[in-house]
Amino acid sequence: MKAAIFRGKKHIELGQRPDPTVQETTDAVVRVVRGCVCGSDLWYYRGINHHKVGSIGHEYVGVVEAVGEDVKNLAVGDFVIAPFTYNDGTCPACRAGFESNCEHGGAFGDGDNDGGQGEKVRAPYADATLVKVPAPADGFTDAQLASFTALSDVMCTGYHAAVSAGVKQGDTVAVVGDGAVGLSAVLAAKLLGAGRIIALSRHADRQALAKEFGASDIIAERGDDAVRAVLGLTDGAGVDAALECVGTDQSIETAAGIVRAGGMIGAVGVPLYEKFDYKTLFWKNIGIKGGVAPAHHYIPELLQHVLDGTINPGRVFDYSTDLDHITDAYAAMDERRAIKSLLTISQP
Amino acid sequence: MKAAIFRGKKHIELGQRPDPTVQETTDAVVRVVRGCVCGSDLWYYRGINHHKVGSIGHEYVGVVEAVGEDVKNLAVGDFVIAPFTYNDGTCPACRAGFESNCEHGGAFGDGDNDGGQGEKVRAPYADATLVKVPAPADGFTDAQLASFTALSDVMCTGYHAAVSAGVKQGDTVAVVGDGAVGLSAVLAAKLLGAGRIIALSRHADRQALAKEFGASDIIAERGDDAVRAVLGLTDGAGVDAALECVGTDQSIETAAGIVRAGGMIGAVGVPLYEKFDYKTLFWKNIGIKGGVAPAHHYIPELLQHVLDGTINPGRVFDYSTDLDHITDAYAAMDERRAIKSLLTISQP
Numbered sequence: 001m002k003a004a005i006f007r008g009k010k011h012i013e014l015g016q017r018p019d020p021t022v023q024e025t026t027d028a029v030v031r032v033v034r035g036c037v038c039g040s041d042l043w044y045y046r047g048i049n050h051h052k053v054g055s056i057g058h059e060y061v062g063v064v065e066a067v068g069e070d071v072k073n074l075a076v077g078d079f080v081i082a083p084f085t086y087n088d089g090t091c092p093a094c095r096a097g098f099e100s101n102c103e104h105g106g107a108f109g110d111g112d113n114d115g116g117q118g119e120k121v122r123a124p125y126a127d128a129t130l131v132k133v134p135a136p137a138d139g140f141t142d143a144q145l146a147s148f149t150a151l152s153d154v155m156c157t158g159y160h161a162a163v164s165a166g167v168k169q170g171d172t173v174a175v176v177g178d179g180a181v182g183l184s185a186v187l188a189a190k191l192l193g194a195g196r197i198i199a200l201s202r203h204a205d206r207q208a209l210a211k212e213f214g215a216s217d218i219i220a221e222r223g224d225d226a227v228r229a230v231l232g233l234t235d236g237a238g239v240d241a242a243l244e245c246v247g248t249d250q251s252i253e254t255a256a257g258i259v260r261a262g263g264m265i266g267a268v269g270v271p272l273y274e275k276f277d278y279k280t281l282f283w284k285n286i287g288i289k290g291g292v293a294p295a296h297h298y299i300p301e302l303l304q305h306v307l308d309g310t311i312n313p314g315r316v317f318d319y320s321t322d323l324d325h326i327t328d329a330y331a332a333m334d335e336r337r338a339i340k341s342l343l344t345i346s347q348p
Numbered sequence: 349m350k351a352a353i354f355r356g357k358k359h360i361e362l363g364q365r366p367d368p369t370v371q372e373t374t375d376a377v378v379r380v381v382r383g384c385v386c387g388s389d390l391w392y393y394r395g396i397n398h399h400k401v402g403s404i405g406h407e408y409v410g411v412v413e414a415v416g417e418d419v420k421n422l423a424v425g426d427f428v429i430a431p432f433t434y435n436d437g438t439c440p441a442c443r444a445g446f447e448s449n450c451e452h453g454g455a456f457g458d459g460d461n462d463g464g465q466g467e468k469v470r471a472p473y474a475d476a477t478l479v480k481v482p483a484p485a486d487g488f489t490d491a492q493l494a495s496f497t498a499l500s501d502v503m504c505t506g507y508h509a510a511v512s513a514g515v516k517q518g519d520t521v522a523v524v525g526d527g528a529v530g531l532s533a534v535l536a537a538k539l540l541g542a543g544r545i546i547a548l549s550r551h552a553d554r555q556a557l558a559k560e561f562g563a564s565d566i567i568a569e570r571g572d573d574a575v576r577a578v579l580g581l582t583d584g585a586g587v588d589a590a591l592e593c594v595g596t597d598q599s600i601e602t603a604a605g606i607v608r609a610g611g612m613i614g615a616v617g618v619p620l621y622e623k624f625d626y627k628t629l630f631w632k633n634i635g636i637k638g639g640v641a642p643a644h645h646y647i648p649e650l651l652q653h654v655l656d657g658t659i660n661p662g663r664v665f666d667y668s669t670d671l672d673h674i675t676d677a678y679a680a681m682d683e684r685r686a687i688k689s690l691l692t693i694s695q696p
Contacts, residue, residue, distance in 0.1 A: 092583065092584065092608060098609040101632060235440065237440030260446075262449070271630050283639060284449060287637025288637070289635025
């Protein structure tokens, strides 16, 4: 089958991988309908984070093509959303609703496991991992397919930031980061009832989408200037919650600087910070919670909101191509011409 | 007036300070009935943390002796509990219920401000700071006076650990630290409905009090052995919340090691850790929240529990003396002969 192959820094190419088959009785094989490129893929592409040579892409939706004999809840032909990590569904972390910390879990497209930037994927623990989407008689729209794909990672990750920070009705929330996750965090804060949402963004296209997603205020400043601007908007008090969707020293320090005494940071940016010291939060009674989003836990509720039209997280995709043009999909994001690239790999 | 004077490492003495008077129209002067020695005082005494030469002691209860003209809610003769920090009651932090982060706040007994280890204290922002206790016709018992004194800091600090960690009905909670704050945290977890409370303690007297306060399990091990023991008690899953009441690298690492994926650390130990890195929590989806307890915020509800007999936090005092024997009060704690020393300074 055709699949994107990560070769190293700035080197993605279309290649071949063996067609996946059912190997364990709990496996399913999924024909990928939509895949996409994640901000974290871009970090591998740029050489900031290490990625093994091989398969890549952890976000995908598709159609079940084969199932192992112990798969009970899925059948060939089912349309499914894959969370970006697979999980056994039975370990203590899974039972606690943190499937991304599953003892026997792993990630798709990690160099070895099949990736979502390819024609097919072997999905382990299929019953516990994949979420079935009820098929309407008249098929899914392209917008729905894009939103389902956003549920594979970015929307759940943005939601995880907001949930981890305990965002509730009426809260004032700031979102640090205007990538696809940050924009999804704006949408998540809105969904959870935030009364005021301050998006930190300096790009016109992202500012526009942040507003569409529910941002009430936009702050274009960065660093100390951003802190001053947010405090200025909140009578010097700071926000109830800051959603940290970047993971650098500057972004986490900005988050720490804009939260009120007793507030929360929801942290989902892959942490590359080196200088950040929790003790600075202690003295302000600020809490921090987050991590790798348990997408499987959130997909059912967010899917319902997509299906009823409440949210349209697929709007983060502003560039679309196919698997043959995988290098363009990365280049568009690398050159900031795109927020996030969608890959049309097959049709439902 | 007589007051304890901190002179430096291992050097506390009874000395003289000027009788406090009303200086601001919002001040009250309180005649101290009970004071005590805090674990954090001990750290100054041992030279681990710096303390200015001068007044000391931030915990006290007493009788209002004078009030400024703008004090509306207190009158001469009222019995009051002082939170260990004073606060203006009007800044954003105070309005958010985090009075310990008040913009205009400060601590009693910091070398300059009158301390609770003295005969009298000038209390700034008296209306916003002091909490009045309704006087019964037949006076307070000694046990009640001890419990009121515990509400000045340690019980509120233990409660803050549990509240910050979001302890709720049925949770499995571990408490790291068996000092007065750790023991109070056990009591707090019980009060919030924890179903199982694991106390990490290696001293028989403290283990006994932990059990009296509601601990269901005692772990005497430390470090990695403690982590293994707690995981062993929880089928390898870890606890919903760990209450960190020490503040050393070993204690915070133990807390981080025993919390389940997605759980919380409630942190109230004065942070002296140097190696702890939040990123280790991120990868386990563990959150951390805490800081200096907003005692003023908690005293009214905890006072009600003391008055109706639900809790008896004054049990942490197992050594009692008077101001003339202040050096003994410190020595008893320093030599681990006492969990916490109470000072009888006057009678209500």
